[in-house]
Structures are given as C-alpha cells and as structure tokens.
Amino acid sequence: MKLFVLLGPTAVGKTALSIRIAKLLGSPIINCDSRQIYKDMCIGTAAPTEEQLAEIKHYFVKILELQQYYSAAQYEEDAIKLINELSSTHDNLLLSGGSMMYIDAVCNGIDDIPTVDPEIREELKERLQTEGLEKLRSELRILDPEYYNIVDLKNPKRIVHALEICYTSGKTYTSFRIRRKKERPFQIIKIGLRRERKELFGRINKRVDAMMDEGWLEEAKGLFPQRQLNALNTVGYKELFKYIDGTWNLDFAIEKIKKNTRDYAKKQMTWFAHDESIHWFPPDNEKEILDFISQNI
DSSP: OEEEEEEOSTTSSHHHHHHHHHHHHTOOEEEOOTTTTBSSOTTTTTOOOHHHHHHSOEESSSOBOTTSOOOHHHHHHHHHHHHHHHTTTOSEEEEEEOOHHHHHHHHTOOOOOOOOOHHHHHHHHHHHHHHOHHHHHHHHHHHOHHHHTTSOTTOHHHHHHHHHHHHHHSSOSGGGOOOOOOOOSSEEEEEEEOOOHHHHHHHHHHHHHHHHHTTHHHHHHHHGGGTTSGGGOSTTHHHHHHHHTTSSOHHHHHHHHHHHHHHHHHHHHHHHHTOTTEEEEOTTOHHHHHHHHHHHO
C-alpha cells in the first residue's frame, strides 16, 4: 500500500487539490491539520466546506470538542490505526495537511512518551495561570536542564508539557526523546506545494480578509467564553479575542493575524525544507502533479 502525503504551508492551495488527488487515487482524505480536527472553529481554521466534505470522505475533521485534549502522539496512534484498516480495501491513500508534527508523527513516528496524569495536567495548567511562566521555567531548569537549554523558553505549552512528563514519570523529558524513526508497513510518497514567498503572503492576506467576510469575528465571539482552552490558543483566535476584550482595535487585530499567519508559514517552509524526500510542485501545475501521482500508483 502507498500513502501519498500532500503538504505545504498554510494558504498554499492544498484543500482543492487534495480532492482532485483523492478522486484519482480512489481514496478518502486523511486530514492532517491539528486545528481542523476540532468542532466550532471552522472559519478560523479554513476547514473543508460542507460541500467538500460531501464530495469526498474526510477523516479527522471536526470530530473533537474544544475541551478535549489531543496531541501528535494520539494522532499518530489514531492515524496509523485508520491507515492499517483502510489498507485492506485501498491500494493508495491520501494524507493531506500542513501540521508539521502530525505529518512527522505518521511518517516517522514520535517517541513513546508516557500518558500524562490528568491531575498533574490540571495542576500545572492552574499553576501557569496563578504563578506564571517564569516559575515553571525555573522548575524545568532543575528537573531537566538538558531540555531547558534547547526549549523555546517563551513557549508555555512546551514548558508545561515537559514538566507534565517529569512529574508523571519521575524521569526527565529528555530521556524519552530518542528520535528513532519507526518503520511503516506502507510506502510514503510526499508531494509538497510551494509558491514564491510574495505570492504566498498575498494569498494569506486575502484569505484573512475573506474569512472575516465569512463571519470569523462572530465565530470568535461565540468562542470567547472558552478562550483559555488549548484548542483556541492559535493564530487568529488569539488576536480576535484581544479585540473582543477591548485590548486592540479591529484593524490592528486583523493586521496582527496576517503577520502572525505569515510568520507561521515561514516556520512551515523552514521545517519542510529540511525533508529531502519531498517532491515539490507549484500548486497551479495540477496536470504535472496528477501525472506524477499516476506514474507512482
């Protein structure tokens, strides 16, 4: 069985093309976007439309409540189980998305890190709010100095997660970060989409404006009471929440969304650039892409 992976930065043009590729392969689409997996945040995540969902079967789209915790490790387990099940009836499958860690989890596997004790998770979540990030950083420096020296110290999610593992296991987070590639019982063929940076950034800016026209602000207002949830700690919603709570004016919030989305796209492009197994194409070269796939089926 072959797994075709369609990847690329946000707004590059994956969604429409993924449907055409899925039809060529006779495959459903296995979504690989860490935010589209949640319900109630459809506009802000540019989730597939109801028409697109009706056209092709999608997995991992709008299946989780915002309160549910989910991770790349859980996605690896769920996606590999699904791929194995679908392989009995499909010779070719399509995975499509831009979440780097989720793609890496399926293609290479991630370390077998212990399941975090829910009580420890809640305790650290509360401590982050009451004591602040600096206090937790100090604890990580003592408990796992090796990871402390390489982690992004401004990223509370990573600091908290490392502490969760330390307190749950009684070992350092570093001791579980083996980085050993897992063998998969299927062939992986990666297809990357990329545009010139100026063109991509222009598409990002236009998409943000279009999403606002579609009612993104109203969607964000409905989610504002749940703004502390991890699922909503993401580009777009964070900025709109600052407008809703009166911190920023709307024009400034929209410009910040555009800038932060462009910055995220840069991170995606940097991550993907290190993967020499990706076959790159301009998204508008649809015939060339479909011909490449046909030759590799």
